[in-house]
Amino acid sequence: MEELAEEAGITVRTLRFYRERKLIPPPRREGRIAWYDEHHLARLRTITGLLERGHTLTAIAELTDAFEHGRDVGELLGLTGEPTEETPVRLTPEELADYFEGEVTPENLQAALDLGYIGTDGDEIVHISRRLLEVSAQLVREGVPLAAVMTAGRRVREHADALAELFLTTVHEYKADADMDKLRPLAKAVVEAELSMAMDRRIAADRAGDKG
Structure with missing residues:
Protein backbone atom coordinates (compact mmCIF):
# COMPACT_ATOMS: atom_id res chain seq x y z
CA MET A 1 0.00 0.00 0.00
CA GLU A 2 2.83 2.38 0.87
CA GLU A 3 4.53 1.69 -2.47
CA LEU A 4 1.31 2.25 -4.41
CA ALA A 5 0.57 5.52 -2.60
CA GLU A 6 4.09 6.78 -3.30
CA GLU A 7 3.85 5.90 -7.01
CA ALA A 8 0.47 7.64 -7.24
CA GLY A 9 1.67 10.74 -5.37
CA ILE A 10 -0.93 10.48 -2.61
CA THR A 11 -0.87 9.63 1.07
CA VAL A 12 -1.61 6.19 2.47
CA ARG A 13 -4.51 7.76 4.35
CA THR A 14 -6.00 9.01 1.06
CA LEU A 15 -5.50 5.58 -0.48
CA ARG A 16 -7.34 3.92 2.38
CA PHE A 17 -10.16 6.43 1.96
CA TYR A 18 -10.44 5.60 -1.74
CA ARG A 19 -10.56 1.90 -0.89
CA GLU A 20 -13.36 2.49 1.62
CA ARG A 21 -15.30 4.41 -1.03
CA LYS A 22 -14.71 1.49 -3.46
CA LEU A 23 -13.04 3.84 -5.94
CA ILE A 24 -10.34 1.24 -6.56
CA PRO A 25 -10.74 -2.54 -6.70
CA PRO A 26 -9.45 -4.66 -3.81
CA PRO A 27 -5.89 -5.96 -4.03
CA ARG A 28 -4.94 -9.53 -4.82
CA ARG A 29 -4.16 -11.30 -1.56
CA GLU A 30 -1.65 -14.00 -0.78
CA GLY A 31 -2.00 -14.83 2.89
CA ARG A 32 -1.53 -11.57 4.78
CA ILE A 33 0.13 -9.83 1.81
CA ALA A 34 -1.93 -7.49 -0.40
CA TRP A 35 -0.61 -7.04 -3.94
CA TYR A 36 -1.43 -3.95 -6.04
CA ASP A 37 -0.63 -3.68 -9.75
CA GLU A 38 -0.58 -1.25 -12.67
CA HIS A 39 -4.37 -1.37 -12.88
CA HIS A 40 -4.65 0.13 -9.38
CA LEU A 41 -2.05 2.78 -10.22
CA ALA A 42 -3.87 3.72 -13.42
CA ARG A 43 -7.15 4.01 -11.51
CA LEU A 44 -5.55 6.29 -8.89
CA ARG A 45 -4.09 8.52 -11.59
CA THR A 46 -7.51 8.68 -13.22
CA ILE A 47 -9.09 9.75 -9.93
CA THR A 48 -6.47 12.45 -9.48
CA GLY A 49 -6.95 13.67 -13.05
CA LEU A 50 -10.75 13.83 -12.73
CA LEU A 51 -10.51 15.64 -9.39
CA GLU A 52 -8.26 18.22 -11.04
CA ARG A 53 -10.96 18.70 -13.69
CA GLY A 54 -13.58 19.52 -11.08
CA HIS A 55 -15.34 16.17 -10.64
CA THR A 56 -16.40 15.24 -7.12
CA LEU A 57 -15.56 11.89 -5.53
CA THR A 58 -19.25 10.97 -5.67
CA ALA A 59 -19.37 11.69 -9.40
CA ILE A 60 -16.13 9.76 -9.94
CA ALA A 61 -17.58 6.78 -8.06
CA GLU A 62 -20.66 6.87 -10.32
CA LEU A 63 -18.51 7.18 -13.45
CA THR A 64 -16.35 4.27 -12.29
CA ASP A 65 -19.43 2.13 -11.76
CA ALA A 66 -20.66 2.98 -15.27
CA PHE A 67 -17.26 2.03 -16.72
CA GLU A 68 -17.17 -1.27 -14.88
CA HIS A 69 -20.70 -2.25 -15.86
CA GLY A 70 -20.44 -1.05 -19.46
CA ARG A 71 -19.59 -3.14 -22.49
CA ASP A 72 -15.96 -3.98 -23.00
CA VAL A 73 -14.58 -3.24 -26.44
CA GLY A 74 -14.73 -6.91 -27.47
CA GLU A 75 -18.46 -7.03 -26.79
CA LEU A 76 -18.94 -3.68 -28.49
CA LEU A 77 -17.29 -4.86 -31.71
CA GLY A 78 -19.20 -8.11 -31.47
CA LEU A 79 -22.46 -6.17 -31.48
CA THR A 80 -21.63 -3.53 -34.08
CA GLY A 81 -19.20 -5.42 -36.28
CA GLU A 82 -15.65 -4.27 -36.91
CA PRO A 83 -15.99 -0.77 -38.42
CA THR A 84 -14.86 -0.81 -42.06
CA GLU A 85 -14.43 2.93 -42.57
CA GLU A 86 -14.50 4.46 -39.11
CA THR A 87 -11.35 4.79 -37.01
CA PRO A 88 -11.73 3.84 -33.32
CA VAL A 89 -10.05 6.13 -30.79
CA ARG A 90 -8.46 5.10 -27.48
CA LEU A 91 -8.88 7.57 -24.62
CA THR A 92 -8.14 7.75 -20.93
CA PRO A 93 -11.07 8.88 -18.76
CA GLU A 94 -9.24 12.20 -18.27
CA GLU A 95 -8.93 12.70 -22.03
CA LEU A 96 -12.63 11.99 -22.46
CA ALA A 97 -13.39 14.57 -19.77
CA ASP A 98 -11.25 17.09 -21.66
CA TYR A 99 -13.20 16.47 -24.89
CA PHE A 100 -16.51 17.23 -23.17
CA GLU A 101 -15.55 19.58 -20.37
CA GLY A 102 -18.16 19.46 -17.61
CA GLU A 103 -20.45 17.20 -19.64
CA VAL A 104 -19.05 13.75 -18.78
CA THR A 105 -21.72 12.69 -16.31
CA PRO A 106 -22.77 9.15 -15.37
CA GLU A 107 -25.99 9.65 -17.34
CA ASN A 108 -24.22 10.81 -20.51
CA LEU A 109 -21.63 8.07 -20.16
CA GLN A 110 -24.34 5.44 -19.85
CA ALA A 111 -26.11 6.84 -22.92
CA ALA A 112 -22.87 6.57 -24.92
CA LEU A 113 -22.38 3.00 -23.70
CA ASP A 114 -25.97 2.10 -24.62
CA LEU A 115 -25.59 3.60 -28.10
CA GLY A 116 -22.42 1.63 -28.66
CA TYR A 117 -20.36 4.78 -29.14
CA ILE A 118 -17.88 3.70 -26.48
CA GLY A 119 -16.60 0.54 -24.84
CA THR A 120 -13.93 -0.16 -22.25
CA ASP A 121 -10.61 -1.92 -22.58
CA GLY A 122 -9.03 -2.21 -19.16
CA ASP A 123 -8.50 1.34 -17.92
CA GLU A 124 -8.98 2.82 -21.38
CA ILE A 125 -12.11 3.94 -23.19
CA VAL A 126 -12.51 3.12 -26.89
CA HIS A 127 -14.74 5.37 -29.00
CA ILE A 128 -15.99 3.52 -32.06
CA SER A 129 -15.57 6.48 -34.45
CA ARG A 130 -13.13 9.39 -34.49
CA ARG A 131 -15.51 11.34 -36.74
CA LEU A 132 -18.43 10.94 -34.34
CA LEU A 133 -16.20 11.86 -31.39
CA GLU A 134 -14.93 15.04 -33.06
CA VAL A 135 -18.38 16.11 -34.28
CA SER A 136 -19.96 15.48 -30.87
CA ALA A 137 -17.22 17.50 -29.15
CA GLN A 138 -17.65 20.36 -31.64
CA LEU A 139 -21.41 20.46 -31.06
CA VAL A 140 -20.82 20.66 -27.31
CA ARG A 141 -18.31 23.50 -27.84
CA GLU A 142 -21.00 25.28 -29.89
CA GLY A 143 -23.31 25.14 -26.89
CA VAL A 144 -25.40 22.02 -27.52
CA PRO A 145 -25.62 19.93 -24.31
CA LEU A 146 -24.07 16.48 -24.61
CA ALA A 147 -27.35 14.91 -23.44
CA ALA A 148 -29.10 16.52 -26.43
CA VAL A 149 -26.34 15.29 -28.75
CA MET A 150 -26.90 11.75 -27.43
CA THR A 151 -30.66 12.02 -27.94
CA ALA A 152 -30.14 13.26 -31.51
CA GLY A 153 -27.58 10.51 -32.09
CA ARG A 154 -30.13 7.88 -31.12
CA ARG A 155 -32.64 9.28 -33.62
CA VAL A 156 -30.02 9.57 -36.36
CA ALA A 164 -29.25 1.24 -45.04
CA GLU A 165 -32.09 -1.30 -45.09
CA LEU A 166 -33.84 0.58 -47.92
CA PHE A 167 -30.68 0.70 -50.03
CA LEU A 168 -29.79 -2.96 -49.46
CA THR A 169 -33.34 -4.14 -50.20
CA THR A 170 -33.54 -2.08 -53.40
CA VAL A 171 -30.19 -3.29 -54.73
CA HIS A 172 -30.74 -6.96 -53.84
CA GLU A 173 -34.16 -6.90 -55.52
CA TYR A 174 -32.46 -6.41 -58.88
CA LYS A 175 -28.99 -7.83 -58.26
CA ALA A 176 -28.88 -10.60 -55.68
CA ASP A 177 -25.11 -11.04 -55.91
CA ALA A 178 -24.28 -7.32 -55.64
CA ASP A 179 -20.92 -6.41 -54.11
CA MET A 180 -22.10 -4.03 -51.39
CA ASP A 181 -18.56 -2.84 -50.64
CA LYS A 182 -18.45 -1.41 -54.17
CA LEU A 183 -21.94 0.05 -53.88
CA ARG A 184 -21.42 1.58 -50.42
CA PRO A 185 -20.05 4.88 -51.84
CA LEU A 186 -23.18 5.23 -53.98
CA ALA A 187 -25.43 4.91 -50.94
CA LYS A 188 -23.34 7.47 -49.04
CA ALA A 189 -23.45 9.88 -52.00
CA VAL A 190 -27.25 9.70 -52.20
CA VAL A 191 -27.67 10.28 -48.46
CA GLU A 192 -25.15 13.15 -48.38
CA ALA A 193 -26.75 14.88 -51.38
CA GLU A 194 -30.28 14.53 -50.00
CA LEU A 195 -29.19 15.71 -46.55
CA SER A 196 -27.41 18.70 -48.09
CA MET A 197 -30.53 19.70 -50.04
CA ALA A 198 -32.73 19.12 -46.99
CA MET A 199 -30.48 21.44 -44.95
CA ASP A 200 -30.77 24.06 -47.73
CA ARG A 201 -34.56 23.85 -47.58
CA ARG A 202 -34.73 24.05 -43.79
CA ILE A 203 -32.26 26.94 -43.57
CA ALA A 204 -34.15 28.85 -46.25
CA ALA A 205 -37.44 28.23 -44.43
CA ASP A 206 -35.97 29.42 -41.13
CA ARG A 207 -34.64 32.59 -42.75
CA ALA A 208 -37.98 33.23 -44.43
CA GLY A 209 -39.68 32.78 -41.05
CA ASP A 210 -37.31 35.26 -39.42
CA LYS A 211 -38.09 37.86 -42.10
CA GLY A 212 -41.81 37.26 -41.64
Missing part, protein backbone atom coordinates in the same frame (compact mmCIF):
# COMPACT_ATOMS: atom_id res chain seq x y z
CA ARG A 157 -29.07 5.92 -35.71
CA GLU A 158 -32.70 4.87 -36.27
CA HIS A 159 -32.94 6.79 -39.55
CA ALA A 160 -29.52 5.57 -40.71
CA ASP A 161 -30.53 1.95 -40.08
CA ALA A 162 -33.72 2.50 -42.09
CA LEU A 163 -31.78 4.09 -44.97
Whole structure:
Protein backbone atom coordinates (compact mmCIF):
# COMPACT_ATOMS: atom_id res chain seq x y z
CA MET A 1 0.00 0.00 0.00
CA GLU A 2 2.83 2.38 0.87
CA GLU A 3 4.53 1.69 -2.47
CA LEU A 4 1.31 2.25 -4.41
CA ALA A 5 0.57 5.52 -2.60
CA GLU A 6 4.09 6.78 -3.30
CA GLU A 7 3.85 5.90 -7.01
CA ALA A 8 0.47 7.64 -7.24
CA GLY A 9 1.67 10.74 -5.37
CA ILE A 10 -0.93 10.48 -2.61
CA THR A 11 -0.87 9.63 1.07
CA VAL A 12 -1.61 6.19 2.47
CA ARG A 13 -4.51 7.76 4.35
CA THR A 14 -6.00 9.01 1.06
CA LEU A 15 -5.50 5.58 -0.48
CA ARG A 16 -7.34 3.92 2.38
CA PHE A 17 -10.16 6.43 1.96
CA TYR A 18 -10.44 5.60 -1.74
CA ARG A 19 -10.56 1.90 -0.89
CA GLU A 20 -13.36 2.49 1.62
CA ARG A 21 -15.30 4.41 -1.03
CA LYS A 22 -14.71 1.49 -3.46
CA LEU A 23 -13.04 3.84 -5.94
CA ILE A 24 -10.34 1.24 -6.56
CA PRO A 25 -10.74 -2.54 -6.70
CA PRO A 26 -9.45 -4.66 -3.81
CA PRO A 27 -5.89 -5.96 -4.03
CA ARG A 28 -4.94 -9.53 -4.82
CA ARG A 29 -4.16 -11.30 -1.56
CA GLU A 30 -1.65 -14.00 -0.78
CA GLY A 31 -2.00 -14.83 2.89
CA ARG A 32 -1.53 -11.57 4.78
CA ILE A 33 0.13 -9.83 1.81
CA ALA A 34 -1.93 -7.49 -0.40
CA TRP A 35 -0.61 -7.04 -3.94
CA TYR A 36 -1.43 -3.95 -6.04
CA ASP A 37 -0.63 -3.68 -9.75
CA GLU A 38 -0.58 -1.25 -12.67
CA HIS A 39 -4.37 -1.37 -12.88
CA HIS A 40 -4.65 0.13 -9.38
CA LEU A 41 -2.05 2.78 -10.22
CA ALA A 42 -3.87 3.72 -13.42
CA ARG A 43 -7.15 4.01 -11.51
CA LEU A 44 -5.55 6.29 -8.89
CA ARG A 45 -4.09 8.52 -11.59
CA THR A 46 -7.51 8.68 -13.22
CA ILE A 47 -9.09 9.75 -9.93
CA THR A 48 -6.47 12.45 -9.48
CA GLY A 49 -6.95 13.67 -13.05
CA LEU A 50 -10.75 13.83 -12.73
CA LEU A 51 -10.51 15.64 -9.39
CA GLU A 52 -8.26 18.22 -11.04
CA ARG A 53 -10.96 18.70 -13.69
CA GLY A 54 -13.58 19.52 -11.08
CA HIS A 55 -15.34 16.17 -10.64
CA THR A 56 -16.40 15.24 -7.12
CA LEU A 57 -15.56 11.89 -5.53
CA THR A 58 -19.25 10.97 -5.67
CA ALA A 59 -19.37 11.69 -9.40
CA ILE A 60 -16.13 9.76 -9.94
CA ALA A 61 -17.58 6.78 -8.06
CA GLU A 62 -20.66 6.87 -10.32
CA LEU A 63 -18.51 7.18 -13.45
CA THR A 64 -16.35 4.27 -12.29
CA ASP A 65 -19.43 2.13 -11.76
CA ALA A 66 -20.66 2.98 -15.27
CA PHE A 67 -17.26 2.03 -16.72
CA GLU A 68 -17.17 -1.27 -14.88
CA HIS A 69 -20.70 -2.25 -15.86
CA GLY A 70 -20.44 -1.05 -19.46
CA ARG A 71 -19.59 -3.14 -22.49
CA ASP A 72 -15.96 -3.98 -23.00
CA VAL A 73 -14.58 -3.24 -26.44
CA GLY A 74 -14.73 -6.91 -27.47
CA GLU A 75 -18.46 -7.03 -26.79
CA LEU A 76 -18.94 -3.68 -28.49
CA LEU A 77 -17.29 -4.86 -31.71
CA GLY A 78 -19.20 -8.11 -31.47
CA LEU A 79 -22.46 -6.17 -31.48
CA THR A 80 -21.63 -3.53 -34.08
CA GLY A 81 -19.20 -5.42 -36.28
CA GLU A 82 -15.65 -4.27 -36.91
CA PRO A 83 -15.99 -0.77 -38.42
CA THR A 84 -14.86 -0.81 -42.06
CA GLU A 85 -14.43 2.93 -42.57
CA GLU A 86 -14.50 4.46 -39.11
CA THR A 87 -11.35 4.79 -37.01
CA PRO A 88 -11.73 3.84 -33.32
CA VAL A 89 -10.05 6.13 -30.79
CA ARG A 90 -8.46 5.10 -27.48
CA LEU A 91 -8.88 7.57 -24.62
CA THR A 92 -8.14 7.75 -20.93
CA PRO A 93 -11.07 8.88 -18.76
CA GLU A 94 -9.24 12.20 -18.27
CA GLU A 95 -8.93 12.70 -22.03
CA LEU A 96 -12.63 11.99 -22.46
CA ALA A 97 -13.39 14.57 -19.77
CA ASP A 98 -11.25 17.09 -21.66
CA TYR A 99 -13.20 16.47 -24.89
CA PHE A 100 -16.51 17.23 -23.17
CA GLU A 101 -15.55 19.58 -20.37
CA GLY A 102 -18.16 19.46 -17.61
CA GLU A 103 -20.45 17.20 -19.64
CA VAL A 104 -19.05 13.75 -18.78
CA THR A 105 -21.72 12.69 -16.31
CA PRO A 106 -22.77 9.15 -15.37
CA GLU A 107 -25.99 9.65 -17.34
CA ASN A 108 -24.22 10.81 -20.51
CA LEU A 109 -21.63 8.07 -20.16
CA GLN A 110 -24.34 5.44 -19.85
CA ALA A 111 -26.11 6.84 -22.92
CA ALA A 112 -22.87 6.57 -24.92
CA LEU A 113 -22.38 3.00 -23.70
CA ASP A 114 -25.97 2.10 -24.62
CA LEU A 115 -25.59 3.60 -28.10
CA GLY A 116 -22.42 1.63 -28.66
CA TYR A 117 -20.36 4.78 -29.14
CA ILE A 118 -17.88 3.70 -26.48
CA GLY A 119 -16.60 0.54 -24.84
CA THR A 120 -13.93 -0.16 -22.25
CA ASP A 121 -10.61 -1.92 -22.58
CA GLY A 122 -9.03 -2.21 -19.16
CA ASP A 123 -8.50 1.34 -17.92
CA GLU A 124 -8.98 2.82 -21.38
CA ILE A 125 -12.11 3.94 -23.19
CA VAL A 126 -12.51 3.12 -26.89
CA HIS A 127 -14.74 5.37 -29.00
CA ILE A 128 -15.99 3.52 -32.06
CA SER A 129 -15.57 6.48 -34.45
CA ARG A 130 -13.13 9.39 -34.49
CA ARG A 131 -15.51 11.34 -36.74
CA LEU A 132 -18.43 10.94 -34.34
CA LEU A 133 -16.20 11.86 -31.39
CA GLU A 134 -14.93 15.04 -33.06
CA VAL A 135 -18.38 16.11 -34.28
CA SER A 136 -19.96 15.48 -30.87
CA ALA A 137 -17.22 17.50 -29.15
CA GLN A 138 -17.65 20.36 -31.64
CA LEU A 139 -21.41 20.46 -31.06
CA VAL A 140 -20.82 20.66 -27.31
CA ARG A 141 -18.31 23.50 -27.84
CA GLU A 142 -21.00 25.28 -29.89
CA GLY A 143 -23.31 25.14 -26.89
CA VAL A 144 -25.40 22.02 -27.52
CA PRO A 145 -25.62 19.93 -24.31
CA LEU A 146 -24.07 16.48 -24.61
CA ALA A 147 -27.35 14.91 -23.44
CA ALA A 148 -29.10 16.52 -26.43
CA VAL A 149 -26.34 15.29 -28.75
CA MET A 150 -26.90 11.75 -27.43
CA THR A 151 -30.66 12.02 -27.94
CA ALA A 152 -30.14 13.26 -31.51
CA GLY A 153 -27.58 10.51 -32.09
CA ARG A 154 -30.13 7.88 -31.12
CA ARG A 155 -32.64 9.28 -33.62
CA VAL A 156 -30.02 9.57 -36.36
CA ARG A 157 -29.07 5.92 -35.71
CA GLU A 158 -32.70 4.87 -36.27
CA HIS A 159 -32.94 6.79 -39.55
CA ALA A 160 -29.52 5.57 -40.71
CA ASP A 161 -30.53 1.95 -40.08
CA ALA A 162 -33.72 2.50 -42.09
CA LEU A 163 -31.78 4.09 -44.97
CA ALA A 164 -29.25 1.24 -45.04
CA GLU A 165 -32.09 -1.30 -45.09
CA LEU A 166 -33.84 0.58 -47.92
CA PHE A 167 -30.68 0.70 -50.03
CA LEU A 168 -29.79 -2.96 -49.46
CA THR A 169 -33.34 -4.14 -50.20
CA THR A 170 -33.54 -2.08 -53.40
CA VAL A 171 -30.19 -3.29 -54.73
CA HIS A 172 -30.74 -6.96 -53.84
CA GLU A 173 -34.16 -6.90 -55.52
CA TYR A 174 -32.46 -6.41 -58.88
CA LYS A 175 -28.99 -7.83 -58.26
CA ALA A 176 -28.88 -10.60 -55.68
CA ASP A 177 -25.11 -11.04 -55.91
CA ALA A 178 -24.28 -7.32 -55.64
CA ASP A 179 -20.92 -6.41 -54.11
CA MET A 180 -22.10 -4.03 -51.39
CA ASP A 181 -18.56 -2.84 -50.64
CA LYS A 182 -18.45 -1.41 -54.17
CA LEU A 183 -21.94 0.05 -53.88
CA ARG A 184 -21.42 1.58 -50.42
CA PRO A 185 -20.05 4.88 -51.84
CA LEU A 186 -23.18 5.23 -53.98
CA ALA A 187 -25.43 4.91 -50.94
CA LYS A 188 -23.34 7.47 -49.04
CA ALA A 189 -23.45 9.88 -52.00
CA VAL A 190 -27.25 9.70 -52.20
CA VAL A 191 -27.67 10.28 -48.46
CA GLU A 192 -25.15 13.15 -48.38
CA ALA A 193 -26.75 14.88 -51.38
CA GLU A 194 -30.28 14.53 -50.00
CA LEU A 195 -29.19 15.71 -46.55
CA SER A 196 -27.41 18.70 -48.09
CA MET A 197 -30.53 19.70 -50.04
CA ALA A 198 -32.73 19.12 -46.99
CA MET A 199 -30.48 21.44 -44.95
CA ASP A 200 -30.77 24.06 -47.73
CA ARG A 201 -34.56 23.85 -47.58
CA ARG A 202 -34.73 24.05 -43.79
CA ILE A 203 -32.26 26.94 -43.57
CA ALA A 204 -34.15 28.85 -46.25
CA ALA A 205 -37.44 28.23 -44.43
CA ASP A 206 -35.97 29.42 -41.13
CA ARG A 207 -34.64 32.59 -42.75
CA ALA A 208 -37.98 33.23 -44.43
CA GLY A 209 -39.68 32.78 -41.05
CA ASP A 210 -37.31 35.26 -39.42
CA LYS A 211 -38.09 37.86 -42.10
CA GLY A 212 -41.81 37.26 -41.64
